[in-house]
Amino acid sequence: MTGFNQVTRDIELAQLALYATIVLVSLLVWLITTRVALVPVRDSLVAQKRFIESVAHELRTSLSILKTQTEVAKMDPAVVSLVGDTLNENIKEIDHITEILNNLLVFNRVGTLENIVFDTVNMEVVIETVISRLQRLAEYKGVAVVFEKSTIPLVYGNSAGLEQALFNLIKNGIIYAQKGGTVTIQCLSVTEYNVTLRISDDGIGIAKDELPHIFKLFYRTDSVQGTTTGTGLGLALVLEIIKLHGGKISVESTPGVGTQFDVTIPRRQSGVTTNRQIHEGGMTHDFSTQKV
Numbered sequence: 001m002t003g004f005n006q007v008t009r010d011i012e013l014a015q016l017a018l019y020a021t022i023v024l025v026s027l028l029v030w031l032i033t034t035r036v037a038l039v040p041v042r043d044s045l046v047a048q049k050r051f052i053e054s055v056a057h058e059l060r061t062s063l064s065i066l067k068t069q070t071e072v073a074k075m076d077p078a079v080v081s082l083v084g085d086t087l088n089e090n091i092k093e094i095d096h097i098t099e100i101l102n103n104l105l106v107f108n109r110v111g112t113l114e115n116i117v118f119d120t121v122n123m124e125v126v127i128e129t130v131i132s133r134l135q136r137l138a139e140y141k142g143v144a145v146v147f148e149k150s151t152i153p154l155v156y157g158n159s160a161g162l163e164q165a166l167f168n169l170i171k172n173g174i175i176y177a178q179k180g181g182t183v184t185i186q187c188l189s190v191t192e193y194n195v196t197l198r199i200s201d202d203g204i205g206i207a208k209d210e211l212p213h214i215f216k217l218f219y220r221t222d223s224v225q226g227t228t229t230g231t232g233l234g235l236a237l238v239l240e241i242i243k244l245h246g247g248k249i250s251v252e253s254t255p256g257v258g259t260q261f262d263v264t265i266p267r268r269q270s271g272v273t274t275n276r277q278i279h280e281g282g283m284t285h286d287f288s289t290q291k292v
């Protein structure tokens with residue numbers, strides 16, 4: 001019997017040693033994969049980002065020269081009477097391409113966590129800044145931008161990134177508003193972990209079948225094609241920024257009635273996982289690990 005117990009213990013010990021070896025080997029493989037094997041991938045991603053950055057800068061410089069020359073030509077009365085309208089159209093197109101490049105540049109920079117500094121951010125200040133940056137556009141469009149003020153606790157994030165995300169959402173609210181419409185920004189809820197902001201408008205709205213696509217690169221809904229100029233990059237960038245923050249964004253919309261985006265930003269540092277849900281009348285991208 002003692003001999004049998006001894007054999008059983010030996011087997012258990014051998015099993016334990018086997019498990020420990022498997023765990024150690026897995027850890028070693030994981031270490032080698034992350035530390036060594038992924039280095040070329042990381043390096044090539046960095047090189048790719050640098051390449052995009054320099055190409056975009058070059059193109060922007062050429063476009064800016066082209067725009068200046070076109071504007072100078074427009075000042076010559078003899079030229080204007082012949083091709084004035086064409087020159088104006090050219091300037092609009094140059095502005096449009098420049099906007100695409102600007103968005104691409106921001107998108108390119110935001111995609112790397114390493115260069116992004118996270119700190120406490122005062123969202124009240126961010127919202128005020130964005131509203132004042134968009135004031136002229138809102139006046140031009142005849143749209144009111146209302147910030148329903150309340151005390152918003154500090155969040156944890158990158159202030160420039162969050163400003164860019166809110167800028168894109170509020171700008172869209174203004175652009176896709178009906179004349180005389182209103183874009184409202186409010187703090188929807190505060191929990192121990194998160195702050196949720198709501199950006200809503202009473203604009204043209206988005207059809208249900210298009211909602212799952214609006215965060216994709218270069219996607220523009222059928223209803224706006226040919227009516228307003230846009231790049232289809234704004235919401236993709238918002239999504240990327242919220243993802244970097246481990247936050248959450250959801251959208252609900254009714255065509256002809258309006259659209260609302262709810263953005264949840266963590267108040268403290270958090271890990272990031274992805275959870276994408278489509279629900280009745282809306283769409284949610286959830287990058288949080290905590291309860292909202």
Ligand code: ADP
Nearest residue numbers: 172173176214220221224230231232233234235
């Ligand atoms: P764009 O430069 O075209 O505005 P975005 O990525 O910001 O690109 O938005 C993608 C598309 O989603 C827009 O073209 C528009 O069709 C739709 N959209 C975004 N925000 C709104 C909104 N507030 N109201 C209605 N449609 C919107």
